Amino acid sequence: MTTITFGKAINEGLRRALADDDTVVLMGEDIGTLGGVFRITDGLKAEFGEHRVVDTPLSEAGIVGTAVGLAYRGFRPVVEIQFDGFVYPAFDQIVAQVAKLHYRSRGTVRMPMVIRIPFGGGIGAAEHHSESPEAYFTHTAGLRVIACSNPADAYVMIRQAIASDDPVVFLEPKRRYHVKGEVDLEANLADARPMGVATTVAAGDDVTLVTYGALVQTAKDAATAAAEDDVSIEVIDLRSLAPVDYATIEASVRRTGRLVVAHEAGEQGGVGAEIAASITERCFDFLEAAPVRVTGHDIPYPPAKLEQYHLPDLDRILDGVDRALGRPNSLSEVDA
Amino acid sequence: MTTITFGKAINEGLRRALADDDTVVLMGEDIGTLGGVFRITDGLKAEFGEHRVVDTPLSEAGIVGTAVGLAYRGFRPVVEIQFDGFVYPAFDQIVAQVAKLHYRSRGTVRMPMVIRIPFGGGIGAAEHHSESPEAYFTHTAGLRVIACSNPADAYVMIRQAIASDDPVVFLEPKRRYHVKGEVDLEANLADARPMGVATTVAAGDDVTLVTYGALVQTAKDAATAAAEDDVSIEVIDLRSLAPVDYATIEASVRRTGRLVVAHEAGEQGGVGAEIAASITERCFDFLEAAPVRVTGHDIPYPPAKLEQYHLPDLDRILDGVDRALGRPNSLSEVDA
Amino acid sequence: MTPSDREATGLLTRPDDLVRLLDATGRRHANPEFDPWVADVDVDALVDLHREMVVVRRLDAEATALQRQGELALWPPLAGQEAAQIGSARALHDDDFVFSSYREHAIAWLRGVRPDELLSVWRGAAASGWDPYEKRMAIPNIIIGAQSLHAVGWAMGAKWEASSAASIAYFGDGATSEGDVNEALVFASSFDAPVVFFCQNNGWAISEPVGLQSKQPLARRADGFGMPGIRVDGNDVLAVLAVTRWALDRARRGEGPAFIEAVTYRMGPHTTADDPKRYRTDDDLAEWRERDPITRLHAFLAASGADMEAVDADAKAAADRAAAELRAGITAIPDPEPMSVFDHVYAEPNSHLERQRDRYARYLAMFDESAEGAR
Amino acid sequence: MTPSDREATGLLTRPDDLVRLLDATGRRHANPEFDPWVADVDVDALVDLHREMVVVRRLDAEATALQRQGELALWPPLAGQEAAQIGSARALHDDDFVFSSYREHAIAWLRGVRPDELLSVWRGAAASGWDPYEKRMAIPNIIIGAQSLHAVGWAMGAKWEASSAASIAYFGDGATSEGDVNEALVFASSFDAPVVFFCQNNGWAISEPVGLQSKQPLARRADGFGMPGIRVDGNDVLAVLAVTRWALDRARRGEGPAFIEAVTYRMGPHTTADDPKRYRTDDDLAEWRERDPITRLHAFLAASGADMEAVDADAKAAADRAAAELRAGITAIPDPEPMSVFDHVYAEPNSHLERQRDRYARYLAMFDESAEGAR
């Protein structure tokens, strides 16, 4: 076990993947010489050379589109989109090509591509640098969507994503890049928890709180805070957003009878809508209250000084828990 | 009242908008000389000239991006995306510019743009010609998303969309283009039903069936068929997918206690998820069963010979109704 | 052009010039720069090119007929573009890799794609027709321009792996307006990728004349992206063969990408769903009929003293065989199984889709049961 | 170039040539083609250009300092690019319209944007700083290249409305690789839009040297898209003024778009969050310091016999005033109200958002109540 940052954990996972498999190639803007604007690929170009860690021209469709061609040739491209808000120019290549090529080619062409996206807010950034585009991808058949929440997972999951024969949108909660944690760099992929499986990161009885990425820590803190109030929250780190590990959530909700889903992305059509709808379908008779969503507002990401009024935080999550439990909450009068 | 096709109704709506307002300009591939591959803009270039009905180079980002510049100048651009599957190259301009510019400019820049998209399947078309991308747009703050289902609505709603100061993604169910209906060409916009309001197209007591676009007719047929079985379905034509007119749905579900949402798009993260989650939230105590979604599969749109096994049809909708009602259905054993 | 530019592109010919070895009457014109590239093309080889053009024109006509008969859902005819396609495809090595759009039936034909493999997609019976690795040709792309980036990526990989193969990206005149094609040129140049951009300028993007996409020869785009651009008479199979060989050869030798604009004409509708009468005149078409790619090679062969009766008989026989194969092929295409709608969405197990598939299977089974009950 | 090409572009200068009127030592070079465009630029006008460059360099330094002090969240310095920006912005008419990227502070300055309007965005206090219609300058765009299409659309509209105004699109060397910029060139050419593409090639796109985007002068891109491309010494304010005037003038006269590549250098980091030491050497920077845009104009003014003490004193005073305004401006920027997070998402009422807003207001009110309760 080594204690390293979240960012370093991904760096080590990428290094390991590059070392283990010659067909792995990293592509992106500023990922080579600079090591990425977040330094996630730091040192990798020096170590593996410019044909394994490729600084590309400034064009996201170009990056993903050429990566498709590389995959056609048998490579396993890992592309970096510099910030969440810059993935949209590549949207066509992702939706019409990356996601569909295995289907369209009747299984002859594999697209083992990983699209790494530092996502989410909370770092006081400029426009387009704090987005949560995950629902666009979870609604796209053919993709897998992963969000990691801690260094240990990050190290393992980036390697699992690269090893997957399906294309994976790999979301990295950028505001957690500097957080440290214990990582087992010798971890064997074969023994690792499959990336499609959710993790119960705090056990509880009263309400099930599902989230992913940066909010997992906030959710854990909420559980701790709630415990002082004698409210027992079970926190589930989703890890895989598509497909969702419903078995884990279902088992929990059948016990607790209450569900809260939290994410930074907007509410309308967000991942929370899918989980709320699916869990209602699967656990209707067990639910004691409607699933509650605690999300970013349905607004463009606001300027830095306002982001605290947009992002779900501990208090908003606890308010959501109170709503699920029927305790006094911000909407008590409204719903009454 | 005149009896015209759905396609002609849009054509007449566009003609009227062009005639009423000099700032309205139509842009797209093949919309001028050819009158569009579906002939929706037939005759308009001849009537209004090449600066009002503009054949553009083959580039969707280019079309939407230049339309943004035109809107900056005070125009009201109505752009046509030739088929649903070709909207993705314009996704960045739509999400980062069209949807956000009013917010980003603190209300100084209006984006009264309409993005017309013939959408959905059922016409035996080639790849990328039958998609239902609406959930990508309903999840995008700043956009309004409209889907019309009949000629009379189409004529009015395209004009309302053009008159709106907000950007509107306007979805036209292409397989209904040839269907005829009565249209009041003298209809006054001031008297028209607001486009944000849903329409109850069949009254019923046992279950609320919500859908939009091409499936509205299927839903009405399902209601007729179910009536013979003494099942009374209330069918709601959503019309506006963002925002959703929850007042109408809520009032219905409070009476029926049961909800079915149907759409062609995939289930995972589709519009149905949002409606199921929102209605559960709003009507939990009134629901007698979990909301049911009847949707396309979560697969890339399949080849023409398979589309009947992908698209919800009357039987699948009735099966969904049976699920909502707890009558024998395809999942009876599974759920038991 | 200054000498330094010539050096940069390796070309004497300017992108505005039209490389033509056989004119519309079938007369052979000397071209010191490109003649060497077809020095080996003897009468037999010309007869082969002629036959293949006759065959693909026939295949195209048969497919169009099949669409009219309801056997195909749609067909995008290639008529008029035989020389551009046969000439360029003949220049390819076996290990080269093709990335194409939807109209490149003749390319597929020369890559060994069988008629049933070609037709299954247009019949709506399958998402794609052939194994790209077997034919060394990717599945065609309908999203305009998208495949150009794939060709570049493939070529980047070929270079990194020190392979001697090249890729070729086929796209139309309309496609040059899409961002993807331009980005492909940027990447190809930056990475010196062994890729040839083969633009079939057939005059039209559905109803839009090429002049709407560009006011000048498309080949001129290339220079600005750091690669030679060459304009070739796309109805001259010999010239197309020559310039494509030249471009592929320099790509393979590590000299980077090149851009070819083959000036041709789409004689038929955009697809069988299109009505070109709405946007172009018969005169326009008539003019291009005069420049028919097959007629001119035929004339040249005749003037070269080939036994034209044999040539014609042989071509007709080959076309008849291919047509028969095509008609047999269409009936051999199986209708897909309903549940196959779920196949190949993912390469690996996917819990969500499996559940959805199971549920749909149960749903379909209901009808079997009720059918059984009814018996 | 052949005479016919010259005609097409209206240029004697080739896109590979660098238009330079003042060299790095401040010596004036005659240029028969572009001298007429600055024939009216007398010493007073030069002094004005000098002063504005001094002012914006100072504003830039102040803003950088404010970022270091935590008053701004981020700042993308323009240092080194003063001539490219001041020269081109001085060429604009009042009714022209600017579409820019994020580094064009000097453009904004000359368009009359106040320091507080300029800084509020970088402080994280507002989504945008000024009214685009008042300043005739759109809100800046961070999505690389996106604004180029907006400039073209605006210009298309100007043409259709027979306005005599033109638009100008500012973007960087890196941006030329994005599909949007290329599509903008296509549309501009197709519609003969009165737009000037002004590419500041400052050598870098964050850590990537321009050579990764293009192996040759970016100005050469233009010809392939049917418009003249011109390469100008971007550190020579006089030359920049001349070529931009030329380009805007022909655009206004209905001769269509033009592309200017201003060769300059980003002397500072990409943004205050960047560390250029990781990707470029001090030598590189030192070389460009020799070509400083301000020094050379200063030398030329001195050689022209201007009263340099007055010039310097005047420039310094203006810079001091601007700096004071800037520092005062930053404190004048109000922190936004929490509930303003919902403002301007839509221009019209929106039931969903209104509900969400109400609920959030209730949520925030809880804290007020508990705060009150605690009192």
Ligand SMILES: Cc1ncc(C[n+]2csc(CCOP(=O)(O)OP(=O)(O)O)c2C)c(N)n1
């Ligand atoms: C991204 C995208 N936009 C629009 C279309 C619709 N479309 C199909 S073919 C075509 C014209 C293509 O013209 P060109 O590139 O010249 O090829 P050609 O058909 O002439 O072979 C268009 C607009 C599409 N398939 N993809």
Ligand SMILES: Cc1ncc(C[n+]2csc(CCOP(=O)(O)OP(=O)(O)O)c2C)c(N)n1
């Ligand atoms: C679509 C998109 N991709 C990536 C980025 C991240 N990014 C911001 S600035 C920049 C470099 C831009 O370089 P250039 O166009 O030369 O402009 P400069 O910064 O030199 O002024 C990059 C890659 C972005 N803002 N937008």
Ligand SMILES: [Mg+2]
């Ligand atoms: Mg064409």
Ligand SMILES: [Mg+2]
């Ligand atoms: Mg730059």
